[in-house]
Amino acid sequence: MDPIALHHAMLLQHHALKLQQDSMIMLTMLKLRRKKYTKKKYWVVPWLRERQRDHYGQYTSLMKELRLGDEASYRNYLRMTPEMFDELLTRVGPRIEKMDTNYRRAIEAGLKLTVTLRHLATGIDYPSLSYDFRVSRHTIATFIPLVCQAIVDEYKNEVIPCPTSAAEWKAIADEFERRWNVPHAIGALDGKHVAIRKPASSGSLYYNYKKFCSIVLLALVDANAKFLWIDVGGLGHQSDAQIFNASELHKCIVDGSVHLPAAEPMTNDDVDVPFFILGDDAFALKPYLMKPYTIRGLTKEETICNYRISRGRRVVENAFGILSSRFRCLLTTLQQNPDNCRLIVEACVCLHNIMRKRYPALQNADMDMEDLEHIMSS
Secondary structure, three states: OOOHHHHHHHHHHHHHHHHHHHHHHHHHHHHHHHHHHOOOOOOOOHOOOOHHHHHOOOOOOOHHHHHOOOOOOHHHHHHHHHHHHHHHHHHHHHHOOOOOOOOOOOOOHHHHHHHHHHHHHHOOOOOHHHHOOOHHHHHEEEEEHHHHHHHHHHHHHHHOOOOOHHHHHHHHHHHHHHOOOOOOOOEEEEEEEEEOOOOOOOOOOOEEEOOOOOEEEEEEOOOOOOEEEEEEEOOOEEEEEEHHHHEEEEEHHHHHOOOHHHOOOOOOOOOEEEEEEOOOOOOOOOOOEEOOOOOOOOOOHHHHHHHHHHHHHHHHHHHHHHHHHHHHHHHHOEEEOOHHHHHHHHHHHHHHHHHHHHHHHHHHHHHHHOOOOOEOOO
């Protein structure tokens, strides 16, 4: 046989074999697809349907009963009064409501807000919320970050206003001196690790010295345990000082754009002393940041100074304690991705500040107090 013809015949044979193999692979894939696909029994599981939700879900049954008959239990349920919930719904509702379609009625804004607040207040997981409110857990996972983002967008600039004038900083310093006997203090600074589930392929970025994965809430707090400034989302392996040195607040203090008050004498003194932030040993000593003396070999005056600084700095620990005891999701390990965890923490801080300003009596039981003899109690 002619070599060219033989080569041509071999190519045709190889091509035919390749087509046969491809067709077998396609047939196998189709069989596998057919095996995996099963016709769904329901479009919506019966107990999740709108009628069941309206009749048996906690939003339409339990919440109405608590609002009308037991306001204390209502406050315990959502960590706020009915009046505050109504205000939140009025302001945040337009940001989270959706339009109805021809197929189904959209989940109302009040239900979304209630589910979100219940999650923040207790930290219970999405399947449990699904059974309580008769909303799919996948739907809950979708709208909780959206509601938290709406709360932050609506309230953050209003309730967490970092002072930008000397008069505002001086008012904070006067309150520190009046309440805690610490003159020239313009805030207490510290960080809190919020436990999160380890993100995929994150290595040791979120692994902290306490041996769990976390994001860091770094906060500046005034004398009444209200947050003046926050930085949320620092990686767990970073120290408080690292996060602060890279923060916007630090840059603004250094370049003078926040207008800290000029140095002036303390009460019954004639030496000019700068106004300062109270910090712990994690931070470097600066003209604008005061930290305690090292423990060894302290004189009596240095011991008194450390006592004053520590007493003033306790307000930031109080703030973290009040925040966590009210929004107990921060005491659990958050299961969301880091971006959604940051939104949850920011939303909790916004709600905390709203309540500290309007309903301080609801939270003062968790705060250190000082009597007329300057004796601390907690």
